[in-house]
Amino acid sequence: MIKKLIPDYYFKSVYDIPYEQLYEQGIRLILTDMDNTLISYKQTSPDEKLFKLKERILNIGFEFILVSNSRKKRVDYFAKAYDIPYVKFALKPLKRGIKKAIKLAKGKYNKNEILILGDQLMTDTYAGKRCKLVVGLVEAVDKKTDIGPTRFNRRLERFFLKRIKKKMPEEYDKYLKSYGENII
Template identity: 40%
Template sequence: MFEMLIPKLRVNTVFDINLEELYEQGYRGIITDLDNTLVGAKAPLATPELVVWFKRVKELGFQLIIVSNNQLERVSKFATPLDIQYVHEARKPSNTPFRKAMKMMELTPDKTVVVGDQMLTDVYGGNRLGLYTVLVMPIAISDEGWFTRLVNRRVERIALTRLRKKGLWMEEEPKS
């Protein structure tokens, strides 16, 4: 069970993802989380650096969809000015939002990347469907909701302890 929480790639931020390499490997779509993956959970808009990253993603030929467990108002205020499609109130790690995003992009799991900051929602959800999963370091843990802080992060710590004991999680720093 805990093996399903292991991402294919760990990086510090989305800016550390080698987009060219993923494209060369045949990936054509990116499903990304919003809060603490792209911006802090309380940041209403994209940073200028993130706007440039979105532009680069699209220039390379990727489709991009934000899949967030957050509410419509939060996700739409962030995504709409950037002309990025989104799925709100996703209930990750349920398969449904990931399948919906792939359908919106007209892509299959072998062509789709999932980027997120949580093992229990983004990585587990993506791995269950065979997507390429990328775990980023959370941007601002102090801004997270109570459920994420008290439940998800605690379960992640337990999972990491077990994965380390099994030799399945190495302590090297994420790629940057």
């Protein structure tokens, strides 16, 4: 299982991703988590910076779809405000929500053309790997704002990060070191 917790990329934030390069490498669809990936749990209204990022991503030629585990109204609110197609209550790390999102894109992409972005190993990374997608792990926007179930996942995360560090030190150093720095 721990192999499925190792992302293909680590990015400091969604603003630090070389999108043009990923497009050149063949990525066409970006699935993204919402809370603590695009915005913090605390954010209550849309901001210009993210709207511009979305525009940039679309202009490069990507499709961009939100896949959130949250079932709250805020997912509908933000997705509509930013005008991003979305799947809520996605139940990552189950495959269901991700499959639904891929269907939203009319299933026209191969798995190696799909990048999934998220701030949690136990949900986003694991779900992406289970679906055999390309996985980008990002640093949480504001970890202090994590809510109940996420805090539980963070504890699991710490446990697995330690195991990966011990059993697969090269992979840990390459993909997880920065992420794990403040965790273990």
